[in-house]
Amino acid sequence: MSDRSSTGGYDPSGIDLDAWTKLEEQLEQSIPHYDKVNRWMTLGQDSIWRKNVRNHAKPGMKILEVGCGPGSFAEDLVGLDVTCLDPSAEMLRVAKKRVDSARKSRGEEPAKYVEAIAESIPLPDDIFDRVFCLFSFRDFQDKKKGLEEIFRVLKPGGQLVICDAGKANWFHGLAGRIWMATVVQIIARIITKEKDHPWKGLARTYSHYGTNRYYRKVMREVGFEDVQGRLLLPFGMSSRFRALKPKRRPEE
């Protein structure tokens, strides 16, 4: 991944497979402390961001969460038909236990689980009302391909909502990199009690992540409409993107 730091955060190139495989190992190692480190490194804002994304769903909708990780978001999707997708079998194992136990306690059917990458979703076209991506878009190997696949599985008129680390521009990205390289490392070290904790590597995905403007452009190229992507205030640590798959015209 190191070559791509020269892009200054405007990253059009995608992550190479070796870097992505290493990233997946680090993400799996993060599972035991994932929620706690997240809470501290975002100053408790992560639960507010998750709620913000959740509020885009309406009762009974068919939802796909891409990059569900250990289920931190999907467990709170209430009254919805939920499919969780992740390339890591270990993440899915933890998510299934957690999400299905929450669903059972609410008298809901278990969620569905798909082991796959966003860039190749083994599901039919036009089936989801909403696709949510929380803190996983940054990890896609090829973000444009992932967006194309998400577009394909969304119903016409369906909406994509992404929440991830924010990067408004190069200077904002620099502030984010300093935060990741200092505060986040100290928090992860204290919580994991390990010198070589996985957040050392995870901070790198932020360095190589593009700006909001860049991903808004990619979303439009893929065919999304009403594309929005901005920092979430007051802290501006994360960004939320919203984009619609156009409704079919009558003659189609």
Ligand SMILES: C[S@@+](CC[C@H](N)C(=O)[O-])C[C@H]1O[C@@H](n2cnc3c(N)ncnc32)[C@H](O)[C@@H]1O
């Ligand atoms: C930081 S976790 C996010 C977990 C969860 N969505 C949350 O709200 O906290 C990122 C997840 O993205 C997954 N991921 C990485 N690359 C991916 C890809 N190409 N397609 C889909 N998911 C991917 C990882 O396996 C990991 O479980």
